[in-house]
Amino acid sequence: MREQPKRLQHEVRLRLDDYVFDLSxxxxxxxxxxxxxxxxxxxxxxxxxxxxxxRIAERARGILEQLGLRARAYVRLDPAxxxxxxxxxxxxxxxxxxxxxxxxxxxxxxxxxGGDVKVVYVxxxxxxxxxxxxxxxxxxxxxxxxxxxxxxxxxxxxxxLCSEIASRGIKCSAAxxxxxGCTMGSAFGSIRSADKVLVVAGGRFHVISAGLMIYQVxxxxxxxxxxxxxxxxxxxxxxxxxxxxxxxxxxxVYSALxxxxxxxxxxxxxxxxxxxxxxxxxxxxxxxxxxxxxxxxERLVPSDLDNLAPAxxxxxxxxxxxxxxxxxxxxxxxPVLTPGEARMVFTRRLTPYRYPW
Numbered sequence: 001m002r003e004q005p006k007r008l009q010h011e012v013r014l015r016l017d018d019y020v021f022d023l024s025x026x027x028x029x030x031x032x033x034x035x036x037x038x039x040x041x042x043x044x045x046x047x048x049x050x051x052x053x054x055r056i057a058e059r060a061r062g063i064l065e066q067l068g069l070r071a072r073a074y075v076r077l078d079p080a081x082x083x084x085x086x087x088x089x090x091x092x093x094x095x096x097x098x099x100x101x102x103x104x105x106x107x108x109x110x111x112x113x114g115g116d117v118k119v120v121y122v123x124x125x126x127x128x129x130x131x132x133x134x135x136x137x138x139x140x141x142x143x144x145x146x147x148x149x150x151x152x153x154x155x156x157x158x159x160x161l162c163s164e165i166a167s168r169g170i171k172c173s174a175a176x177x178x179x180x181g182c183t184m185g186s187a188f189g190s191i192r193s194a195d196k197v198l199v200v201a202g203g204r205f206h207v208i209s210a211g212l213m214i215y216q217v218x219x220x221x222x223x224x225x226x227x228x229x230x231x232x233x234x235x236x237x238x239x240x241x242x243x244x245x246x247x248x249x250x251x252x253v254y255s256a257l258x259x260x261x262x263x264x265x266x267x268x269x270x271x272x273x274x275x276x277x278x279x280x281x282x283x284x285x286x287x288x289x290x291x292x293x294x295x296x297x298e299r300l301v302p303s304d305l306d307n308l309a310p311a312x313x314x315x316x317x318x319x320x321x322x323x324x325x326x327x328x329x330x331x332x333x334x335p336v337l338t339p340g341e342a343r344m345v346f347t348r349r350l351t352p353y354r355y356p357w
Contacts, residue, residue, distance in 0.1 A: 014059050016052045018128035019153065021102065023056070025120045026063055029098055035068040042091040044076035045102035049124065053102065056122075060100055078299070082321065083107035083121070083152075083180060084271035091117045105152050105178055107271055108185050123152040123178070129230035133164060136198075136235050139226045143195035145171045149187055149210055151201035152178040154230055158200050161228070179206045181323045182356040184213055191217055197224050202231040204241060205323070211242030212355035219352075246353060248330070249341065256335035256345045259314035262292040267320030269298060277319050277339055277357060284346035300324060302332055317342040322356035 012024040033039060043057040057073035064071035074094050076087050083104035091099050098118045105123050140146050146165050150158035158174040165172040175187035191197060191214055199207045207227045214221045227238040264281055267273055285292045315335040318324045322338040329336040340354030
């Protein structure tokens, strides 16, 4: 392994607005190349981080050059919506041998195999949280055990909150990996034993995802769910927002019960292509006596469905990201189902609600 300089001219920690991006994983990547080798980066991230990507690319290139490598960097303009959405195909087209994926940690279910392309994850940490710890303590008052789930940008904050809670004599644990839209990892097994489950994340995306996964374990567990928003400072129970969302999703499920022609929409991206899931849905559809076709895409928008013949399909099933039916296609004029919802329709078993698969 090539020896690294004792001090880098370019700091590996880059603060942009209220986020700190730790680029130190690039040091390990650089150590795998001989001095003078060419490293081409593709820097990508979710929509909210798009404005930061050019500056991250510039700093990353500077670090690699100081380490004796010939470096160039490209920025992926279309969003990387999740840790499962790694632009390996983008990298190969522009000759990049390293993808610097910003905003997420590695995907725990189907981490894409890069092969000739290395994938480096840099989550970024939000460092300007506006929280009232007194309000947080009110929400966990009387609890003996607390479990903290968090989005990737709040790993350190989750750890600090857990330490504060533990200092008050309450047993507290933070999940080992951040929430994604479709998994809470090993923390799923700890849900029943926690008196309170805190979700540290901005907006509704992660708290609804966690709520849906918790609901299928036991609907009564939603009483324990608390949303902690580091951006607004709000600390509130999340049962009502999840229950309202569930009512909307059940309306979609019921509207699909009489559908006879389905389109299974498959994503060609390596991290979102799930052949096992497609096979399972195909078996269930065949047993239910309904027709299905398989449609392949890399990025789905409502106009793609509008271009199909109106009578061809009664309902659609998204096998890539279960949040597509929730976000981009939640108001579509035909039912658009997650895989779990499709399973409910095909088997006619409407309880428990299944999420995501």
